[in-house]
Amino acid sequence: MTLPPLALYLHIPWCIRKCPYCDFNSHEQKQALPEASYIDALLEDLNHDLEFVQDRPIHSVFIGGGTPSLFSAQAYDTLFRALRTKLSFSDDCEITLEANPGTFEQEKFEGYRAAGINRLSLGVQSFQDVQLEKLGRIHSSNEAQHAIASAQAVGFDRINVDLMHGLPEQTTRDALDDISRALDSGVSHLSWYQLTIEPNTHFYNAPPTLPVEDTLADIQQAGQRLIAGRGLQQYEVSAYAAxxxxxxxxxxYWQFGD
Incomplete structure (x- = not known):
């Protein structure tokens, strides 16, 4: 029997500020991050799951959060050195790190490459400052564009940009402008998904004014046409790639791997 391919997910739960739409396991950073002790805890957790590896190599790694780019490049170098003593990795293993576009995180991009991370997922959400403020993001539109350029400059040729649509009072034109600015930067992957209001979030208790259903449908259809026209194919609900x-x-995930 051939076993399904094996992937590894690592969660870094801290962020600088909790976004009003976020229902993920994330917590505002109140003091210096406990990088060393958290890495020890991740490795100890992994020890309890090693029996499920069954001699399979890891073919992809995703580091999500929270804001994983709050951790230092040295922390990830230490983590991956330790992981390689417990697991085998395929020669072409995809290792993705979620990163914020803020200036502080951009300074680490080169170090992340050296630590073995070969793909970035940048949480841009919008290129419009007024929307970034409504979403509680701590970066600006200029910082988002600079982050993409900075990542490309240090050798990241696989970059995803996260964008949301259906934002407070957003028009179809504004949504399409976000897509165009992302694709004009030369990225080859786009995660484009609708803002949804989840329980246990600030937006759930104080809902913003969102576009009406007809506008949401117009945004979805026009956005998909624009993305397809720029050569990216939709391969799952909210993911588009060259x-x-x-x-x-x-x-x-979508093909029922482990």
């Missing part, structure tokens, strides 16, 4: 640039980690 041919061959699909996220292996995304596909592992």
């Amino acid at each position: 041919p061959g640039e699909e996220s292996r980690h995304n596909l592992n």
Whole structure:
């Protein structure tokens, strides 16, 4: 029997500020991050799951959060050195790190590459400052564009940009402008998904004014046409990629890998 491919997810739960729409396991940073002790805890957790590896190599890694780019490049170097003593990695293993576009995180991009991270997922959400403020983001539109350029400059040729649509009072034109600015930057992968209001979030208790259903449908249809016209193919509900640039980690979920 051939076993399904094996992927690894690592969660870094801290962020600088909790976004009003976020219902993920994330917590505002109140003091210096406990990088060393948290890495020890991750490795100890892994020890309890090693029996499920069954001699399979890891073919993709995704580091999500929270804001994983709050951790230092040295922390990830230490983590991956330790992981390689417990697991085998395929030669072409995809290793993705979620990163904020803030200036502080950009300074670490080169170090992340040296630590073995070969794909970035940048949480841009919008290129419009007024929307970034409504969403509680701590970066600006200029910082988002600079982050993409900075990542490309240090050798990241696989970059995803996260964008949301259906934002407070957003028009179809504004949503399409976000897509165009992302694709004009040369990225080969786009995660484009609708803002939804989840329980246990600030937006759930104080809902913003969102576009009406007809506008949401117009945004969805026009956005998909624009993305397809720029050569990216939709390969799951909210993910679009140039041919061959699909996220292996995304596909592992959708194709029932382990």
